Amino acid sequence: MSDTTMNAAGRSRLLAVLPKLAATALMLVLAAVWLGPLLLIVMTSIKSNAEFLAGPFALPKSPTIQPYIDVWFGLGFGTLLRNSLIYATAGSALAVALALVPAFALSRMNVPGRKWIFGLLLTGLMLPQQTVLIPLYDTLRTFHLLDTKIGLIIVHGVYGMPLQVLILRGFMTTIPPEIEKAAYVEGATDFQVFWKVILPLSVPGILVGYTLNFIAIWKEFVFGLVFLNSEDNFPVTVGMLKLNSDRYLAVFNLPAAGLVISQLPIVLLFILTYRQISGGNLSGAVKG
Amino acid sequence: MASSAKRFDDGTFIGYARQHVFVTVFGVAVPLLVFACFIGYPIIYTIYLSFFEWNGMAPQKKFVGFANYAYLFHDKYFYIALVNNAKWLVVSLVFPVSLGFLIAYVMKARLVFAPSLLRTIVFFPVTMSLIAVGLMFLLILNPVFGAFDTLLRSVGLGFLVHEWFGDYRIALYTLAVISGWAFTGMPMIFYFAGLGDVPKETFDAARIEGAGHWRMIRSVALPQLRPVTAIIVMLTLFESLRAFDLIAVLTKGAPFGMTNVLGYLVYMESFWNSRFGYGAALSVVILVIAGSLAAVLLGKVLKGAFDV
Numbered sequence: 120m121s122d123t124t125m126n127a128a129g130r131s132r133l134l135a136v137l138p139k140l141a142a143t144a145l146m147l148v149l150a151a152v153w154l155g156p157l158l159l160i161v162m163t164s165i166k167s168n169a170e171f172l173a174g175p176f177a178l179p180k181s182p183t184i185q186p187y188i189d190v191w192f193g194l195g196f197g198t199l200l201r202n203s204l205i206y207a208t209a210g211s212a213l214a215v216a217l218a219l220v221p222a223f224a225l226s227r228m229n230v231p232g233r234k235w236i237f238g239l240l241l242t243g244l245m246l247p248q249q250t251v252l253i254p255l256y257d258t259l260r261t262f263h264l265l266d267t268k269i270g271l272i273i274v275h276g277v278y279g280m281p282l283q284v285l286i287l288r289g290f291m292t293t294i295p296p297e298i299e300k301a302a303y304v305e306g307a308t309d310f311q312v313f314w315k316v317i318l319p320l321s322v323p324g325i326l327v328g329y330t331l332n333f334i335a336i337w338k339e340f341v342f343g344l345v346f347l348n349s350e351d352n353f354p355v356t357v358g359m360l361k362l363n364s365d366r367y368l369a370v371f372n373l374p375a376a377g378l379v380i381s382q383l384p385i386v387l388l389f390i391l392t393y394r395q396i397s398g399g400n401l402s403g404a405v406k407g
Numbered sequence: 408m409a410s411s412a413k414r415f416d417d418g419t420f421i422g423y424a425r426q427h428v429f430v431t432v433f434g435v436a437v438p439l440l441v442f443a444c445f446i447g448y449p450i451i452y453t454i455y456l457s458f459f460e461w462n463g464m465a466p467q468k469k470f471v472g473f474a475n476y477a478y479l480f481h482d483k484y485f486y487i488a489l490v491n492n493a494k495w496l497v498v499s500l501v502f503p504v505s506l507g508f509l510i511a512y513v514m515k516a517r518l519v520f521a522p523s524l525l526r527t528i529v530f531f532p533v534t535m536s537l538i539a540v541g542l543m544f545l546l547i548l549n550p551v552f553g554a555f556d557t558l559l560r561s562v563g564l565g566f567l568v569h570e571w572f573g574d575y576r577i578a579l580y581t582l583a584v585i586s587g588w589a590f591t592g593m594p595m596i597f598y599f600a601g602l603g604d605v606p607k608e609t610f611d612a613a614r615i616e617g618a619g620h621w622r623m624i625r626s627v628a629l630p631q632l633r634p635v636t637a638i639i640v641m642l643t644l645f646e647s648l649r650a651f652d653l654i655a656v657l658t659k660g661a662p663f664g665m666t667n668v669l670g671y672l673v674y675m676e677s678f679w680n681s682r683f684g685y686g687a688a689l690s691v692v693i694l695v696i697a698g699s700l701a702a703v704l705l706g707k708v709l710k711g712a713f714d715v
Contacts (some may be wrong), residue, residue, distance in 0.1 A: 132589070138518060138619075138620050142513045142518035146519045149510065153528045155530075155554075155586070156541055156544070157693065163546065176554065176558075211667060217437070217441060218437075219435035220429075220437070224430045224431075224435055228430050230423065230427075230430065230431075230434070231420045231423050236438075240442060243442060245645050245697060247648045247649045247670060247693055249448035249649070249671075249693065250673065250693050252673070252674065252678075253452075253456060253690070254456070255449055277441055277443070279444075280441065284438070284715075308429070309427050310429040311431075334534050338537065339537065341674075344655070345674070345678060356539075359538050359539070359542065360538065360656060362542055368545075369555065378542055378543055378580065382535055385534050393527065407568065
């Protein structure tokens, strides 16, 4: 009798632990699947040609930075990184600048028809970029902005704006209305309320939006591929295409090193801002 | 609100605009103008161009009526790309979305140790460019030197080794799974945030009723997360219609156009084959697909999610 109770208790304890065990096992596999490729690439990037032939799982015995030096000069990473930095910095700044007052208008002001305006701006978020490549190409050519940095910055800024309106509007909605009421009672104008009250309070939201936009432009490929011709203007993503060629794929340490270089600035940004950008700010903005 | 200002604000747009010049100009007019120039006009121009034959350079465009569309409906490559987009979408909905949910749930239910570490690891690829991701898997999945096939061979699964990007039966799925690898972090953080908003009492009540994890997911978590799921499905949908980067860096549509998707076909036809009119017609098809799917989703599931 007591024996069966013990068994039942043991079994129920096992049943309670089982999901935990299964989940942990699953998570270990997942961690390996997500971390494994990255680690292997970093490992390959510091191997010499001879060590590469020892197989992908062989640990590097005498790590070398030669692949980094070779690929840096082979692809001209100095120029590529500088260009990507320009596009990401300026493009995100333009996107945020364009989005600030609309976000203010759509979150704090009773603009008639604001629901429609907001909805219209959001369609820009859903538009597959390939469908507007031809007219944008044509427009840029008309204004002699094809294959120029300014042209690409403008395109990035404009196409970043809808997401910024979404994020900033969501953020501004959370600011308590009493603050600006007090300012209006004091006789402040709309502009003063925006400039002196809402803008300073929105700085955290602006930083999140700017960071996300920065990463998005760093990742972007289609616009750079179609609107640029000269290598002096290429961002990292377009310049890196060369790595998929016989010249670089003979031994994998060079392309691996190139990959690491291309991602390093974002890794730094990721470490600095991880908490902000992965905190579900986007879903918060949608519900806002 | 300043009461003196309120007097002229008669509820119409004109009345409002006269009272709030700054907001009307910089908050409404400027963004709408920018939108019209760079997003609205290009869409209309694409539709216009789809009725013409144009090589992109010639000063004269030749009007051909619906010829581009007629051609499209007999174009084998169009159908291959269309079907590939559908396959890509199915893979994306099954793999990253459900896995993202599972990870979020397991972390929220505290079934694993170091949940934040796992979250960081899975989220990281979201910040990587798909060009870098593609090149990375080009190295990992190389049949001779690649880590994946080496691993398969060493555990006695050598018969599974494939030309992952060269075999026309599986190349598209290879690409879609790689894209899913890079995307999983996205549904994961959305679901994670969504689960955080579900009142704790709801889960506690279900637990007291004796619900296991399976019941909990089916009867509590998923129904509560319907709006989040709707947003993620939308994101996945547009993400899959945008598929481009991986194909450009890895296969360029080869072998035999079997890995082509609509987004890449548009680029090939316009900028490589110089058939801008036909490229525009393909673009219009993508727009129609995206628009109608968005309308269905917005109308049915997302009702109220974007309310101001």
